[in-house]
Amino acid sequence: MNDKYFLDTNILIYSFDRHTSRKTRRSQEVLEHALETHQGIISTQVIQEFLNVATTKFSKPLTSSDAYQFLDTVLLPLCAVYPSAELYRLALELQSDTQYSFYDCLIIAAALQANCITLYSEDLHHGHNIRGMIIRNPFLPTTSRNS
Numbered sequence: 102m103n104d105k106y107f108l109d110t111n112i113l114i115y116s117f118d119r120h121t122s123r124k125t126r127r128s129q130e131v132l133e134h135a136l137e138t139h140q141g142i143i144s145t146q147v148i149q150e151f152l153n154v155a156t157t158k159f160s161k162p163l164t165s166s167d168a169y170q171f172l173d174t175v176l177l178p179l180c181a182v183y184p185s186a187e188l189y190r191l192a193l194e195l196q197s198d199t200q201y202s203f204y205d206c207l208i209i210a211a212a213l214q215a216n217c218i219t220l221y222s223e224d225l226h227h228g229h230n231i232r233g234m235i236i237r238n239p240f241l242p243t244t245s246r247n248s
């Protein structure tokens with residue numbers, strides 16, 4: 102059975118957030134599960150967005166050394182989707198179908214290309230089914246997360 106799931110950038114960002122302990126714990130759980138089971142997937146877009154935020158916008162930005170270490174131990178092992186003409190075409194098609202932004206559609210397209218059954222994101226509509234893949238907000242209470 103395919104149990105692969107895609108992690109949007111916000112999941113990675115919250116794993117470093119000191120101000121929202123509930124979201125921090127939940128995002129760390131999801132991230133640890135992704136690494137342990139090899140079921141979690143990200144794309145190069147997620148790497149780019151995360152490193153930009155982590156090195157410039159965190160209240161205490163990651164040092165170059167810490168950014169390299171996180172890249173090598175977390176981001177690259179999870180990365181399974183790279184830019185391609187097909188990815189961009191699918192994102193444009195999804196943008197037309199869903200009315201999400203182009204960058205959100207790139208995330209959705211990457212998740213679909215990786216054959217993920219779930220896309221974890223706080224930024225997209227929880228429970229939305231896009232071509233058989235369900236968007237889930239992992240920060241909602243458990244009863245809402247399962248719907």
